Amino acid sequence: DVKVTQSSRYLVKRTGEKVFLECVQDMDHENMFWYRQDPGLGLRLIYFSYDVKMKEKGDIPEGYSVSREKKERFSLILESASTNLTSMYLCSTQPRLSYEQYFGPGTRLTVT
Amino acid sequence: AQTVTQSQPEMSVQEAETVTLSCTYDTSESDYYLFWYKQPPSRQMILVIRQEAYKQQNATENRFSVNFQKAAKSFSLKISDSQLGDAAMYFCAAHLNTNAGKSTFGDGTTLTVKP
Structure with missing residues (x-):
């Protein structure tokens, strides 16, 4: 079974803090998404x-950056937390030729 | 723009009955893939079923089946013999350009199953 883990289930940060969300997969999938x-x-x-080391912007990249130094790990960085970034964040992986x-x-x- | 539309924000079904969730999409591509994902409350999103556009036969997975109408760009999910565990948010998704990595998701349909 594919296993995708995220560093925290719940996170509370203050406005202005830098936030790191980490995603790790164990199936050697090429593609990863936030x-x-x-x-x-x-x-x-x-x-x-x-x-x-490859990244592309999606539909709403403003306020975020990402890092992928190793194939299994894809990090989402919120440079300066603000209340409008309060949300649920989902990571996913995708084998290149399968698309699901x-x-x-x-x-x-939650940003307070 | 490639879009995926789920016109039913909420649906409900009686346990053991059948329910159909609607999804339409817009594309000029001829080769693409369609998916239904299930997200139970506070649990991980999982793949329910997939359909390749080049296949005319509708996909089935146990109690889950799709009605794929390529000309109408419609991809509905039918859940037969609904169970309490089917209660979840269901997302329709389309991988509409096989040369790009990303899929497009609908806004989701929340399904309630009544005992």
């Missing part, structure tokens, strides 16, 4: 990566 999930808005793509995605459990981030 989404934001908000009620009524579905899943919105923040950033994705096709390979180590495997999701982590999510991190519910």
Whole structure:
């Protein structure tokens, strides 16, 4: 079974703090994704990566950056937390030739 | 723009009955993949079923089946013999350009199963 883990299930941060969310997969999948999930808005793509050190912006990259130094690990960085970044963050992986995605459990981030 | 639309924000079904969740998409591609994902409350999102656009036969997975209408760009999910454990948010997703990595997701349908 594919296993995708995220560093925290729940996280509370203060406005202005730098936030690191980490995603680790154990299936050697090339593609990894970070989404934001908000009620009524579905899943919105923040950033994705096709390979180590490679990244591409998704639909809502503002306020975020990412890092992929190793194939199994994809980190999402919120440079300066603000209340409008309060959300559920989902990481997923995807084998290159198969297209379905495997999701982590999510991190519910609250910025106060 | 490639879009995926789920027109039913909420649906409910009686236990043991059948329910159909709707999804439409827009694309000019001929080769693509369609998915339904399930996200139970406070649990991980998982793949329910997938459909390749080049296949005419509708996909089935146990109690879950799809009605894929390529010309109408419609991809509905039918859940037969609904169970309490089917209660979840269901997302329709489309991988509409096989040369790009990303999929497009609908806004989701929350399914309630009544005992």
